[in-house]
Amino acid sequence: MNYLVAVLRDRIEAESAYSDLERKGIPLSQMSILGRGYKSADEFGLLDPYDSAWKQIRLMATWLIPFGFGAGVIFSIISGLQTFAWAGEWGNHAVGGVLGAIAASMGSIFVGGGAGIILSGDVVPYRNRINAGKYLLVVQGTAQLVRESTTVLRKYTPETLQGYEERG
Template identity: 50%
Template sequence: MNYLVAVLSNRSQAEAAYSALEKEGLPNSQIDILGNGYKSADEYGLINPQQAALKGAKRQVYWLIPFGFAAGYAFNLLTGIEISPAIAPIGNHLIGGLLGAAAGVLGAYVAGGSVGFTIGSGDALPYRNRLNAGKYLIIVKGPDELMRQATRILRQFEPENIQGYAEPLST
């Protein structure tokens, strides 16, 4: 499936573009308007950047916790730092491992979360920002020929941005 996303500056321009697409015979089921008074980004299914950030952080947590524990344990073992003289040396090493695991969790949420937020959401974040700024999106989905026809029609309305996307083929 291919997608064409056009960013239009106001509601009347978006409605005129939608009407022009209808007049040219594009099916209503393949055209959507996103913006104030129409579908929201969540209703349409644009990726929420916070969800992408959380997903990236969770992916990293699974390997950073054990690695952090091992690194903290080894660091305490090699340096011989006494965290508490009341517990045996093995207890100090275990506390060092737990502190290392905690550092791994923090690293996962900082690194994985920031990468997921900025990269994991793709172009969804800029489109969400434009919707929040009061702009409107016209999204057309369908085969290549329909995308070419829709592009030709939408260019007449001088959109701020027009971008095509191809859904990756599943194997």
């Protein structure tokens, strides 16, 4: 499935472009307007990368932190390190466990979705444009349908006109 996303200035321009696409024979079922009064980003399926990343981070932390604590204690016991003389033998093992839990929490952030928060791709800019009062016109279909839609939408000089190919 191919997608074409056009960011248009206002509702009138979005509706006009939608009507032009309809006149050119683009099926209504393959076009969507996103913005105030139309579909929201969530209704269309633009997932919020922040929500999904934090969900994955919490899921990984639930499992990794206890295992990290245990691994830190076991490492401390095996290695026999006495990092803090004042803490005693069991205190040092507890410190090793806490350090293992900290390392595990960092792992859950970096591997679990922290990169998704930082490198969220095009989804966040599209959401920001909708929140700023702009409209997105999305056409989905074959490569030929997207090419035909591109020629129609170019005359509206959209802020951006971006094509995507869904990878299975």
